[in-house]
Amino acid sequence: ETGVTQTPRHLVMGMTNKKSLKCEQHLGHNAMYWYKQSAKKPLELMFVYSLEERVENNSVPSRFSPECPNSSHLFLHLHTLQPEDSALYLCASSLIRGYDQPQHFGDGTRLSIL
Amino acid sequence: SQKIEQNSEALNIQEGKTATLTCNYTNYSPAYLQWYRQDPGRGPVFLLLIRENEKEKRKERLKVTFDTTLKQSLFHITASQPADSATYLCALDLADRGSTLGRLYFGRGTQLTVWP
Numbered sequence: 001e002t003g004v005t006q007t008p009r010h011l012v013m014g015m016t017n018k019k020s021l022k023c024e025q026h027l028g029h030n031a032m033y034w035y036k037q038s039a040k041k042p043l044e045l046m047f048v049y050s051l052e053e054r055v056e057n058n059s060v061p062s063r064f065s066p067e068c069p070n071s072s073h074l075f076l077h078l079h080t081l082q083p084e085d086s087a088l089y090l091c092a093s094s095l096i097r098g099y100d101q102p103q104h105f106g107d108g109t110r111l112s113i114l
Numbered sequence: 115s116q117k118i119e120q121n122s123e124a125l126n127i128q129e130g131k132t133a134t135l136t137c138n139y140t141n142y143s144p145a146y147l148q149w150y151r152q153d154p155g156r157g158p159v160f161l162l163l164i165r166e167n168e169k170e171k172r173k174e175r176l177k178v179t180f181d182t183t184l185k186q187s188l189f190h191i192t193a194s195q196p197a198d199s200a201t202y203l204c205a206l207d208l209a210d211r212g213s214t215l216g217r218l219y220f221g222r223g224t225q226l227t228v229w230p
Contacts, residue, residue, distance in 0.1 A: 043220040105157030
């Protein structure tokens with residue numbers, strides 16, 4: 001049990017579908033993150049959220065849309081994805097920077113685009 | 115652009131030996147550096163954090179060094195065990211120092227296999 005729960009664990013979708021990934025943290029953290037992990041590539045930071053600040057990686061396509069309704073929940077809305085978007089999507093949480101706190105990761109959603 | 119390199123994709127060692135993994139970076143001066151472990155099908159798990167003003171950090175059988183002049187961190191596992199077999203990731207926080215949000219950038223990782 002990592003304290004960060006991601007659902008679903010596996011998702012198969014067609015390129016025209018719309019789906020959402022969900023992340024919930026039970027650690028009292030106030031910052032949350034989305035990462036993409038593709039085979040043979042480093043983890044790629046996609047989005048960073050706190051209640052005060054949001055940071056986006058400008059290289060992330062607009063077909064990925066994050067939502068952070070409160071400090072415990074984070075969503076990643078997906079629409080019209082491409083085959084190259086197949087990857088492991090990881091959510092993480094931490095205290096805001098300044099405390100040099102590590103990030104706590106969920107076990108990810110394995111996404112496959114048909 | 116920022117670049118983080120971990121010395122090799124794979125490292126195989128015999129049980130009981132010391133495993134040494136290397137992380138090199140360019141074009142930045144991070145305030146701290148972190149090491150994570152990742153098992154297949156799981157998310158990364160935090161192991162150690164070392165700050166720019168620290169030369170060495172230890173936790174049980176783990177030791178991390180940080181040389182800001184060489185822009186290098188070494189990660190050691192002493193008395194290695196088969197259970198230490200996993201992928202080890204180096205990560206730098208490359209956010210602006212005034213930002214409240216950390217932005218970790220990871221190396222590709224080194225897959226360590228410890229054989230009996």
